[in-house]
Amino acid sequence: MNSDRSLLLLFSAFDSIILLLINCFPGASADNNNNGINIDVGAIIDFNSQVGKQQKEAMEIAAQSFNNYSNSLNISLHFRDSRRSPLQAASAAEQLINETKAKAIIGMETWKEAAFVAELGDKAQVPVISFSSPSISSPPSSIPFRWPFLIQMAKNQTANINCIADIVHAYGWQNVIAIYEDDSYSTDSSGMLALLSEALLKTNSQIERRLVLPPFSSLSDSKGFVLDELIELLLSAKSRVFIVLKASLPMVIHLFREQCS
Structure with a gap:
């Protein structure tokens, strides 16, 4: 997610927050309240990820823009580090x-984080606005009933998988190699593989090989490990088409650097 996209999503998120809170502050207007009403908003992001840094910047810009425009409401952001851990x-x-006393919570980079926070939001009746894609194992129709205070800003991965399959079909590739980085906090990797396999079969293509990589942070010699895995793939597989389904930015950089070298 780039900064521009983050900013657009956050403006939409703040609009949703104001709509949800307007009934709680019926007197909040430029005519009746010259001092303004302060609204505390929690933001849970990964401080160390590039996405988290971009989200923080976009949130601050969006909040400042709203506060400069509004004479009756003031948004106060309170950031907390998720460390990409649901707990x-x-x-x-x-x-x-x-x-x-946050009136709403925004953020959550992974779906599992969003689900954990949504449970607490439901109990406290605090809106939770998530930018993560819903879990493949969670039917979209069931989410509003399970987490009525959860607002989703991203769609299920099915559309993305179908798009990948369409690209493979357009180029006439019969076999592909699927790569993803294992994440102990993610339950969607196997589901994404199953969806991709099913989508490819409809276009008479298939996943020839699957490469599951350990978390990048757990590798002592990341460059050597990635190189060895790619060499083994190139020696044993016919396909030269690699589809990276899920990987951290450092892992993607290493993958593409070794493939291009």
Whole structure:
């Protein structure tokens, strides 16, 4: 997600927050309230990821823009680090709800983080606005019933998988190699592989080989490991078409650097 896209999503998110909170502050207007009403909003992001840094920047710009425009409401952002951990995200959400008295919570880079935070949001009746894609194992129709206070800003991965299959079909590739980085906090990797396999079969293509890589942060010699895995693939597979389904930015950089070298 680039900064421009993050900013657009966040403007939509703030619009949703205002609509949800307007009934709680019926007197909040430029005519009746010259001092303005402060609204505390929690933001749970990964401080160390590039996406998290972009989201933080976009949130701050969006909040400043809204505050400059509004004479009656003022958005105060409270950032917490998820460390890309569902448990850490849940702990941060609990603190934001109970201590900071956040009226809404935004962020969550992974679906599992969003699900954990949504559970707490439902109990406290605090809207949770997530930018992560819903889990493939969670039917879209069931999500509003399970988490009524959850607002999704991203669609299911099915459309993305079908798009990949269409590209493969357009180029006439019969075989592809699927690569993804294993993530202990993600349950969607196997589901994405199954969806891709099914979508490719409809176009008379198939996944020839699958390469599951360990988390990049767990590798002591990341460059050597990635190179060895790619060499083994190139020696044993006929296909030269690689589809990276899911990987961190450092892993993607290493993959493309070794493939191009």
